[in-house]
Amino acid sequence: MAEVKNNLNKGVELKGAKKEDIMSPWKIVRHRLRRNKLAMAGLYILLFMIVVSVFGPIVQKYVFGITMEKIDLYNISAPPSLKHPLGTDEVGRDILTRLMYGGRISLTVGIVAVSISVVIGSIIGGISGYYGGVVDGIIMRFVDIFMCFPFFPLLLMLAAVLSDYKVDPKYRIYFVMVIIGILSWTGLARIVRGQILSLREQEFMQAAEALGLRDRRKIFRHLLPNTFASIIVSATLGIGSAILSESALSYLGLGVTPPYPSWGQMVQVATDYYVMKYEYWKWIPPGVCIFLTVMAINLFGDGLRDALDPKLKR
């Protein structure tokens, strides 16, 4: 018997001597993602947008001496030129610089709003799914009620209240983030709850209970990480829709207000027929930015979903 055991150990050790790479789940996902060209294209566009938005304004300021508020009185509503690659707006501000700032704001809105909704959604979904029964019933009916709220009119109303209270334009954007975040956690909560409902019946949760863990630890350390795949996917896709909501709000003049730029607000000038017809440089670039970013996020999110799906074998 002992000899058999020794041989067995030797066998395992021999295999180990080859020093195979341990494939962590994330490595597998990265590997799969890299093979999805569309998703990678989305990722690169997104990274490009982020890099340009973060570092672009710094370069513009310190290299070319242009800030988003600087007015070039000699070039008001000027078409693209060497000095202003994307032209200037009706008060003579450089469109490219404002576009970069707008990118910062739009992306921040997307990320912060989604972070808020992910935190709320996973906590509520986790609790609801773990406890089940009455707790679950109450929370889910609450979610149902929340989902019945017409999202956009409510957003408009809240934004209108904000303008009435004369909130400083500088801080308004934060309110917009919070509002979008608070209004969009319900979908995620449902996804998380559904998964946890089935996960908590798994044997490893019984094992976790037999280890003497507290409920809180069981929910947030053991169950939620198992739902990360769907949280990540839904968060990624959520960033896109948060950016769209912000754009729409700003377009209607209720989100970010001048002098602070955002993409949606920049498109607003296209409501003027003259601008729409002759001054294309004012509204096409921000429109393209919104389109590209949201599309990139959606492509990447879809790719991520495919990569994270363990049932998908190629």
Add this chain to the structure above:
Amino acid sequence: MGELLSIKNLKTYFYTEDGVIKAVDDVSLTIREGETLGVVGESGCGKSITAMSILKLIPNPPGKIVSGEIIFEGKDLTKATDSEIRKIRGNKISVIFQEPMTSLNPVFTIGDQIIEAIVLHQNMNREQAREKAIDMLKLVGIPRANEVVDAYPHELSGGMRQRAMIAMAMACNPKLLIADEPTTALDVTIQAQILDLMRELKNKTNTSIMLITHDLGVVAEMADHVVVMYAGKIVEEADVFEIFKNPLHPYTIGLLESKPILNQDKERLNSIPGQVPNPLNMPEGCYFHPRCSKAMDICRKEQPKLCSVKDGHKVACHLYKEVK
């Protein structure tokens, strides 16, 4: 050998929509220090529920410990508060589950899960706990413990996972290890290794084991004392040699006869006729009488009590008279 755990008249019922299921009905048993108690019975006879009742791991609702006492180290666990029982779980009493494939959380490394248990119950920081986790993995005979500690469950085979589960269960030096069919999901060679390992660990650390199984071979190999359960009740109790040499209850005899024996030319294995009764609709009298070849009139009317027929040999059957 002192008593480590004693269960007295435990009743765990499940209140379902269709009625009350008496999963554990008036069970009393004792586990002494350093002893291995084998609990044997068919599927659904209440052996797992008895074990889970000890740690209050019964899903509630619908399950509930209706009455009885579980005395562990002088304290009644049925009356312990949630935080008291949490301190015992995984620390003084730990459990090895049947399915090594699904009993480890797939998103954490083996090490993380062992470390968690150690940090939770013992005054150790993560680095010390990690050292201890690696030691435990070595102790259960996992080669390359340094690397396996960072492996995910899906990278290990069933036998390795069960070893990791044992390492996790033994990490806090428990007084009692509840092994709920620890080898059922494993193939025979791995089964033998895991049983050897458990016996070795028991001898090293003087841990008591409550071994739940339906495999009489496992019982013969591991147990010191055996309890046979049928339909939520103990029908026979004796030490391991006595049970195999001199089984008394017709059910135990049936179980032993249905065991495959090498070198015997037989077309079919013996089996006990009939089925386990529907727990919602238990027959009157002795629960076993519809399947019993020796059933008498009294068996249909009166439920037999567990009485001792010999020193250390108890049986619940009308065929035998209590010996004072």
